[in-house]
Amino acid sequence: MSAKTDDQRLVERVQGGDRQAFDVLVLKYQHKIVKLVMRYVRDQSEALDITQEAFIKAYRAIPRFRGDSAFYTWLYRIAINTAKNHIVALKRRPMEYDLDLQESGGYEPHAQLRDFDSPDRIVQREELREALQGSIDRLPEELRVAIVLREIEGMSYEEIATAMDCPVGTVRSRIFRARDAIDKAIRIHIDGHKAGPDT
Amino acid sequence: MTRIIDEQLSALLDGELPAEQESLLLRRLEREPESLEKLARFGLIGELVRDPSTQASAMVIRERVAMEIAAEEAVNQPARKPSPPSSVRLGLVGAGIAASIALLVMINLTDRPVASRISGGGLAAQSTLPEHTDMMAVDSARLTRYLVSHARYSNTASRQLADSHITMVAATPVAWSNPE
Numbered sequence: 001m002s003a004k005t006d007d008q009r010l011v012e013r014v015q016g017g018d019r020q021a022f023d024v025l026v027l028k029y030q031h032k033i034v035k036l037v038m039r040y041v042r043d044q045s046e047a048l049d050i051t052q053e054a055f056i057k058a059y060r061a062i063p064r065f066r067g068d069s070a071f072y073t074w075l076y077r078i079a080i081n082t083a084k085n086h087i088v089a090l091k092r093r094p095m096e097y098d099l100d101l102q103e104s105g106g107y108e109p110h111a112q113l114r115d116f117d118s119p120d121r122i123v124q125r126e127e128l129r130e131a132l133q134g135s136i137d138r139l140p141e142e143l144r145v146a147i148v149l150r151e152i153e154g155m156s157y158e159e160i161a162t163a164m165d166c167p168v169g170t171v172r173s174r175i176f177r178a179r180d181a182i183d184k185a186i187r188i189h190i191d192g193h194k195a196g197p198d199t
Numbered sequence: 200m201t202r203i204i205d206e207q208l209s210a211l212l213d214g215e216l217p218a219e220q221e222s223l224l225l226r227r228l229e230r231e232p233e234s235l236e237k238l239a240r241f242g243l244i245g246e247l248v249r250d251p252s253t254q255a256s257a258m259v260i261r262e263r264v265a266m267e268i269a270a271e272e273a274v275n276q277p278a279r280k281p282s283p284p285s286s287v288r289l290g291l292v293g294a295g296i297a298a299s300i301a302l303l304v305m306i307n308l309t310d311r312p313v314a315s316r317i318s319g320g321g322l323a324a325q326s327t328l329p330e331h332t333d334m335m336a337v338d339s340a341r342l343t344r345y346l347v348s349h350a351r352y353s354n355t356a357s358r359q360l361a362d363s364h365i366t367m368v369a370a371t372p373v374a375w376s377n378p379e
Binding site: 009010019020024026027028033048052055059132133148151156172176182183187190 | 205255
């Protein structure tokens, strides 16, 4: 099943009034969109705000989405436009910026944005990365192969079943068991991160 | 059961759930925030596997978007016209009104010391009593007219309560007209 097909069904549900289906789309793409937006703004808080705005715009426009492109492609364009508009709007409001920076002549709107990577957050991120890598290394081989083929190669369950010479149901079970094992290993680190950049 | 649902969540994320199961699971997500949280973590795990530098802070996005959409839709919802109250609710309201008025009247009837406190003393209290009784007669007449005019909102119980009040203050018992 291609990414377009499975997202298209969720999109159709949203167009039919199913708000929960939109929640699933947000969950699928929130991390990708934040990463994309952070190419334009380095401040994590701003990136989260812009991402939120992009999803809201997508929700409002989704009744008009005809499926000519993949949902993510369409969302990607909305996110980029939202980020660019945000930067343009900031340029029109110089008083919001650090006056010292303006006076020093080094006035670059997107460059002076604050970096919220405190030492604590750097350590947290490193701990999360280690916990993740450790949990993947400890997975039985069939689970590790299944999750890698799914998440990195983007293969469908049917394609993975062919590659691993097993039924689709087994693929589904292996991918779930891999996610579950990783979840148990990293959950405590995720909960610490969720509080946001200011905590 | 939880494990079955969690496996379905994993398949939902990958778009590999049959349509009927997808519908049921989406309805479940509406009432099970912990399942939504689990789905969110599965999504993050995928991103982390692809890019270990992924930050978990984006996990707040779904909740923020959901709240903003809910707020927008609440604002855009057309104002609902209040539905006409049923006869049962009318009866209850009538009973409540009648009960509270009856209680007030009874307090008036029995609470002579209040009148004396207001007036400030024994001889003064005695001198206010006739005036107090006149006021009560006026109030009773007004109360009777009120209860009769609101009869159609009353059920049997509230009418009996009001009728007993009217009897108590020696007005002529009113023949209630049956709204049915």
